[in-house]
Every structure is written in structure tokens, then in C-alpha cells.
Amino acid sequence: MRVEVLAEERTRTLRRAVLRPDLPPDAPLPGDELSGGVHLAAVDGDGAVLGTCFVYPDPCPWLPERADAWRLRQMATADGHRGRGIGGAVVQAGIEYATAQGARLLWCNAREPAVPFYQRHGFAIQGAVFTNERHPIPHQRMWRELSPQTRASND
Ligand SMILES: CC(C)(COP(=O)(O)OP(=O)(O)OC[C@H]1O[C@@H](n2cnc3c(N)ncnc32)[C@H](O)[C@@H]1OP(=O)(O)O)[C@@H](O)C(=O)NCCC(=O)NCCS
Numbered sequence: 001m002r003v004e005v006l007a008e009e010r011t012r013t014l015r016r017a018v019l020r021p022d023l024p025p026d027a028p029l030p031g032d033e034l035s036g037g038v039h040l041a042a043v044d045g046d047g048a049v050l051g052t053c054f055v056y057p058d059p060c061p062w063l064p065e066r067a068d069a070w071r072l073r074q075m076a077t078a079d080g081h082r083g084r085g086i087g088g089a090v091v092q093a094g095i096e097y098a099t100a101q102g103a104r105l106l107w108c109n110a111r112e113p114a115v116p117f118y119q120r121h122g123f124a125i126q127g128a129v130f131t132n133e134r135h136p137i138p139h140q141r142m143w144r145e146l147s148p149q150t151r152a153s154n155d
Pocket of ligand 1: 018019051074075076077078081082083084085086087089109110111117118120
């Protein structure tokens with residue numbers, strides 16, 4: 001398995017299946033219209049996309065003065081392939097990619113069950129669990145600092 005940058009169309013099927021099964025098959029997902037970032041994908045030897053995430057420059061809502069903020073979004077590992085380190089490899093690749101682009105802060109709105117996963121990758125909780133119109137299932141704001149000197153892995 002390798003993690004590489006892919007066009008958003010190549011990861012869309014997996015993102016929809018895991019994160020937005022309510023959307024019609026050909027519909028873009030929220031965020032597909034954004035530029036400046038990349039979709040990273042874990043690809044197996046047969047070319048199947050088993051895991052993905054999206055990282056892009058986006059101001060952090062609770063630290064708006066930070067001009068070096070990027071957002072992590074749409075983390076997904078294919079059903080039947082979880083718990084084998086694929087998501088970990090993908091989030092590390094996202095951390096490394098954003099850091100290489102000059103990001104020094106990475107934030108996300110994490111689905112509540114994924115909070116321990118993000119904590120293992122250096123993210124801290126910000127505020128309380130929330131739901132709203134755009135996030136009808138419970139989410140938790142999370143973030144971490146990035147440093148070119150810091151190893152991306154669980155530091
Ligand atoms: C969150 C998600 C992306 C994690 O992907 P994953 O491929 O399962 O991630 P990993 O395998 O690296 O880690 C998952 C767990 O497996 C464990 N694990 C990692 N490598 C492992 C291995 N080789 N053997 C056994 N367990 C392992 C880790 O301890 C980790 O536990 P944690 O969740 O308590 O941190 C995946 O669960 C998912 O797609 N969930 C549904 C969508 C979702 O909620 N996405 C997040 C939106 S914010």
C-alpha cells in the first residue's frame with residue numbers, strides 16, 4: 001500500500017460510501033469545489049483506493065489570526081479495511097503534506113467516535129461536542145500544531 005495525491009474524482013466513491021451515503025452517486029461532495037489543497041489516498045497493489053483524506057488551507061475558526069492554518073477533512077477508510085493502520089498512514093501523509101506546504105496548524109471537525117483516533121495523531125480537543133445543521137451527528141473540534149522539526153507520527 002502507498003499513500004499518494006489523487007484527483008478528487010478518484011476518491012469520491014470511497015468518500016461518499018463512508019461519509020455521505022445520502023448523496024446521489026454522481027453528486028460532488030461538499031468541499032469538492034475548493035482549490036489549494038489535495039486529496040490523499042491509500043492505494044493498494046491493484047489500484048484500489050482504501051483510505052483517503054482532504055487537506056487544504058482554511059482559517060481555524062477559534063484561532064482566526066493564524067494565517068498558517070490548514071484543515072483536515074473527509075477522513076475515510078473502506079469498510080472491512082479499518083483497524084489496520086490505513087487511516088493512520090493517511091492522516092500522517094496529510095500532516096506531512098500540509099507541513100511541507102507551510103501549514104503550522106491543522107484543524108478538523110471530528111466525528112465523535114473518531115476523537116481517540118485523532119488524539120493518537122496529536123490532535124487536541126477544542127470546546128464541547130456540537131451538532132448543527134451542517135453537522136447533524138455529534139462532532140468535536142480538534143487541532144494540532146505542525147512543525148517541520150516534529151515527526152508527523154504520534155508525537
Ligand atoms: C476514522 C477512520 C478513518 C480510521 O481509519 P482506520 O484505517 O481504521 O485507522 P487506523 O487503522 O490507523 O486506526 C484505527 C484504530 O485501529 C487501531 N490500529 C491501527 N493499526 C492497527 C493494526 N495494525 N492492527 C490493529 N489495530 C490497529 C488503532 O489503535 C486505532 O484505534 P483508535 O481509533 O482508538 O485510534 C475510520 O474508522 C473510518 O473511516 N471511520 C468512518 C468514517 C469517519 O468517522 N471518519 C472520520 C470523520 S471525522
